[in-house]
Amino acid sequence: MNPYTILGGILVWGASLAGAGWWAHGVGVNAQKVADQAIFDRYETASREQETAANNLLHQKEQELIELVLDREALTNQLEKTHASAQRTTNALRGELAGERLRFAAREDSCGKSGGSTSRAGPDSASNPAPALVELPAEIEGRLRELAYDADTLRDDYALLYGWSHAVKCSAASP
Numbered sequence: 341m342n343p344y345t346i347l348g349g350i351l352v353w354g355a356s357l358a359g360a361g362w363w364a365h366g367v368g369v370n371a372q373k374v375a376d377q378a379i380f381d382r383y384e385t386a387s388r389e390q391e392t393a394a395n396n397l398l399h400q401k402e403q404e405l406i407e408l409v410l411d412r413e414a415l416t417n418q419l420e421k422t423h424a425s426a427q428r429t430t431n432a433l434r435g436e437l438a439g440e441r442l443r444f445a446a447r448e449d450s451c452g453k454s455g456g457s458t459s460r461a462g463p464d465s466a467s468n469p470a471p472a473l474v475e476l477p478a479e480i481e482g483r484l485r486e487l488a489y490d491a492d493t494l495r496d497d498y499a500l501l502y503g504w505s506h507a508v509k510c511s512a513a514s515p
Contacts, residue, residue, distance in 0.1 A: 415507050423500040430492040434485070442484065443475045 476484070 415504065419500055419503045419507075422503070423496055426496040426499065427493070430489070430496055433492070434489050437485070441475055442481045443473050446472050446474045 475481075
């Protein structure tokens with residue numbers, strides 16, 4: 341046999357091995373690319389589904405928050421109107437009672453001491469004389485009026501805060 345034929349055969353056989361390896365490598369790489377792309381497509385689909393679900397949940401929660409804010413604003417407005425009305429009433433009563441004097445009927449008991457009475461001034465019977473009217477000093481009367489006004493104002497403020505906190509507590513408890 342001719343050494344060139346043997347060498348040519350070995351070269352052809354080596355070239356065929358190299359070509360088959362190159363072809364197999366290409367097929368393997370392409371097959372892996374297809375498999376990887378399928379995995380990436382599944383992840384991308386799952387990611388899009390999660391993103392869509394998250395966006396829907398976000399929009400739902402945003403809408404709930406907007407509704408809650410609007411409810412709270414309406415509640416606050418209503419409570420402020422009620423508070424303003426209560427303050428007007430308190431101020432009107434203060435103005436009406438400003439000219440009135442604080443007095444009570446005093447009568448003498450059997451020991452000669454005077455005692456307060458919650459009944460109106462006037463004779464109880466023919467044998468009892470009319471009780472004397474006792475007025476408080478102006479300074480004490482003024483302080484009592486201020487104390488009563490402060491208490492009424494505090495009551496109005498407390499009603500506002502109680503109404504708001506009770507409404508918020510009740511709405512927070514409901515889902």
